[in-house]
Amino acid sequence: MDAFPLRLALEGHDGVVLRRLEEEDWDVELRLAHVEDIPPWTMYPADLDEDGARLRAQRNVRAAEAGHGIRYVVDEGGEALGTVGFGRSQDGFEVFYALLPEARGRGLVTGAVTALSAWLGAQGERVVWLSTLDGNAASEAVATRCGFARFRSGTHVDGRPLTVWSRTLEW
Template identity: 45%
Template sequence: MELPDELVLPGARLRALREDDWLLDHALSRVVDVPQWTYYPADVDEQGARERVGRNLAQRAEGRGGRFVVERSGDALGTIGLGLRNDGPHLYYAFLPAGRGLGLATEAVRALTRWALEHGADVVNAKTMVGNTASERVLERASFRRGPLEVEPDGVSVIRWSCASSSQPTPQ
């Protein structure tokens, strides 16, 4: 499954991550709740942000998935990605405070999920750390179904989520 370079949302777009997007990774690592609720490391320096983006660009080039920047009016407000794994694609996302409360996370999740389901995936998976109710609401609004509570190998408790093609709403 080769990811597209761009997906259009109502009033925004998802575009493939670029080398200069290290600035967004740098900013996300400094938002207090992003490292708390995701696997973003806290307070990444410039070199660390550049390396993180470089690893993701290599992941895309190797066909293992990749990230998109969520842009509105030219402003980068967050990222969303799709990891292509043996058990199906896994969705992940993080937004700056300026990108929250606008419906962008839900629209980005819907768009990338719809794309994956239309391009051969039977199901799209996601997970939220226990207590991340904002992210849970995003997945619920995007027609994901809550799955079991699990403990990751690193001891983090997560809720598994999934969305199959039969549960995706038809675009309006």
């Protein structure tokens, strides 16, 4: 697999790019963790403070450098609107995302997941994964719009039920 791209443009969203999250992007990590509906549906801890956000950004940079996955900032004209990315698992790569409320409803996550999936497919990956906690209708809608199909039920690390979605990639 080629090195992860540092930037990806989002088709149909002029001025919006996915750029690799860097250590100085810790503030978007902190802001996302403090949006009421993000921690219940994601791996963002609700009690994240500045030190934790800085550490989280550092860990994500190291993971990208090691080829384990990458987190991107959804950036519009220098403004961070959220994060998206993918991580390597035993079954391949799984995509994830979180957007600030003011950026929702514009198709940014759908565009980002589509762009990441296309890049992974171009690298020879055959399947990409996505997990949604049961009841997260917004993420289930993203999965459906991006061509994912329900694959199996599972359990989140905290014991809550989830659905694992898969998408076969073309390359």
